[in-house]
Amino acid sequence: SALLAGVAGADRVVGEPAEAAAIVRCCGYLPLAIRIAGARLAGRQAWSLRTLHDRLADESSRLSELRVGDLGVRPSFELSLRQLPAxxxxxxxxxxxxxxxxxxxxxxxxxxxxxxxxxxxxxxxxxxxxxxxxxxxxxxxxxxxxxxxxxxxxxxxxxxxxxxxxxxxxxxLSVLLALAKTAAADLPPAFGAMTGPALPAASPKLPAAPLEWFTAERKLLAGAVQLAADAGLDELAWQLTAAAVPFYDLRGAYDDWRRSHLTALAAVEAAGNIAGAAVLHRGLGQVRLYHDEYEAAVADMDRSAALFRSLGDVRGEALAVAGLGTVARVRDHPREALSCYRRALTGLEQAGDQTGVAQMRNAIGSTYALLGEFTEADTWLRRARDLAREIADPHREAKVLTELGTLHRDAGRLPDSLACLRLALSILEDLDDERCSAYALLGIGQTLLAAGEPVQARGVCDRALRVFRETGNRQGETTGLALLEQAQRRRSPSTVTRA
Structure with missing residues (x-):
């Protein structure tokens, strides 16, 4: 602001410091532009700094505003550009x-x-x-x-x-999409995540590990969805959105997840793109489930299932129905959840989606455990783990191990519970999955508490709670706080089981 004050007058800048700073920002801190802005103010004493700021705020006319007499920013740019090859x-x-x-x-x-x-x-x-x-x-x-x-x-x-x-x-955007799909393919699969058909695009080699690539391009991806939607490129808008879901899920980036889905959904609905709307409603339902917005989650997943059904997409409908099952399970309706999961399993088997089949076996097993039917639960969970190993899906294996750890704990087999949960945690940490690692930590905390080790239980609970708070996972935070309160009410014995 010192340069602006030197040309426009110090009193004017001191009188409107916030507007002066905004003008300098609009000038991109370029000395020539700041001098021109100051000269315009000096020649127009009736103008407030707010007046000039308002005129500079419109990027489409900013260069026209940054001109006084024969002096302007645009001519210097034109000169530089004329000297370049075509x-x-x-x-x-x-x-x-x-x-x-x-x-x-x-x-x-x-x-x-x-x-x-x-x-x-x-x-x-x-x-x-x-x-x-x-x-x-x-x-x-x-x-x-x-x-x-x-x-x-x-x-x-x-x-x-x-x-x-x-x-x-x-x-x-097509190249960006191709890169995003390549990166997403090497991340743990997000439950219910779907991508569209490949679009023709020559894709450069992924320049970094998938997680690092998504981290680097997170802002570009979010902006790209908005650009595609604004340009009426609805297919690109929804596919870019869907391709980022595994990253959003892994990192708990729920705000980005929701925002991108709402932006893309408006574009596909305006274009009558049924396939895109079906995928986006499924994705919105999932993030709303994570935020405990159960009625909205059910509405989105019901809509997704209906749209997929109208397209004859058996796999898509099955994944939407599976989401309805998860909402039912979280809302303590296990029988309804089982019904949804079995319907989803049939559809996924028909579609040949082995990853989805492993997910449903896992879900069915964990729901039987909630019902206290431990033999059925054990059978389904072991079948899920066998398939996860067969298709080389370590993430799913870790999720199953987490459920097996819970099952062993409920049956009083605490050493077996800790062994399963620690192995699950090791796999999830290797995959850099903070969200699922936090749930594995909660499981370890619950088993340690059952083993009479409240001090160690508090330690792992604290680790899990940090993740839940950072990612806005209210359900996980509530569960973690309840467990922490239990641990704090108990005293630790002298014999400690190493966590």
């Missing part, structure tokens, strides 16, 4: 399709519709039209346009035919 000029303006997002290098390939464009990016960086924004969680460099340069690029992009703008955005 491909670099095209790449510069088309990167504006992503808005304010920073981006990895493959985006330049995508906007130009060709590979090996590193030299184009080098030209843009050397000309100070694109800047290096650092390295992301996966170790790859990120690039961005200065705020005012982005406004200029957007002006140039707006001069392109609408078909070119749409095609450019579609290419970028």
């Amino acid at each position: 491909r670099a000029r095209t790449a510069f303006c088309r990167t504006a399709v992503l808005g304010a997002q920073d981006f990895p290098s493959w985006v330049v390939d995508a906007v130009l519709g060709r590979e090996d464009t590193h030299e184009v990016l080098d030209v843009l960086v050397d000309a100070n039209l694109v800047s290096l924004a650092g390295r992301d969680a996966g170790g790859q460099p990120r690039y961005r346009l200065h705020d005012l340069l982005r406004c200029y690029a957007a002006e140039l992009l707006a001069e392109e035919p609408a078909s070119v703008r749409r095609e450019t955005l579609s290419r970028v």
Whole structure:
């Protein structure tokens, strides 16, 4: 604000410090732009700083506002751009399709519709039209346009035919989707998660481990869903949303999960995209279940099941019915849950979805345990574990082990319970699944408490509660707090079972 004060007058800046700071931000902290803004204020004493801020807030006209006499920001940008090769000029303006997002290098390939464009990016960086924004969680460099340069690029992009703008955005988002699907395939499967058919897109090699890649592209993915929805690219909107669900589930990113689903759902419903709506209602139902919004979860899953049924999609309908079973189980209606799970199992077997079959065997076994039918529970859980091993699904095996640990505890076999739960925790921690690890920790805490070890039970409960609070898992937090209260009421004996 000092530069602005030096040109516009210190008294005016001191009188409106918040507006002065906002003007400097709109100028992207560029000295030339700040001097021009100050000169405009100096020549218009009747203007408040708020007046100029309001005029600069509209990015589509910001560069026109940053001009006084023969001095302007746009001419300096035009001069820099005229000196570039044609491909670099095209790449510069088309990167504006992503808005304010920073981006990895493959985006330049995508906007130009060709590979090996590193030299184009080098030209843009050397000309100070694109800047290096650092390295992301996966170790790859990120690039961005200065705020005012982005406004200029957007002006140039707006001069392109609408078909070119749409095609450019579609290419970028299709590559992003291909990368997201590749990354999601190596994450633990989220219950009920579904993806759409492959879209034609040349995908670069995943530049990082799947979890690191999703962490790096989390903001880009969220922004991409909004961009796709705004552009009427409903198929891309819902597929990008669905592809991120395994990451959201693993990280407990429920706000991102809900927001992206609502955005994409509005787009697919406007377009009459039934398949997309079916998938999104199933996903919304799941995140609402996690937030204990049971009536809304049932409504979404019922809607999903009906839409899948209308499409003749047996697997999709089965996964929606399985979700209804989980809501029933959480609401303490185990017989209703069993009915849903058996219906879902039949559909998943018919569809040949072995991962889903293992999930349903697990769910049926755990529900029998709730009913006190331990022999049936043991049979179903062991069948689930056998299938999980057969299809090399360590995440499902860990979930089954967690249920077996509970079953052993209820039967008084505490050493067996601890063995199953500790093995489950080890697998889940190796998979970096914080949410399911927290539930395994709760199970260990419950068994330790049953074994007369409240001090150790409190320790593992505290670890689980930290995760539940960080991820907004109210149901898990409630269970953990109840267990912690029990542990605090008891005294620990001298003999301690090592946790």
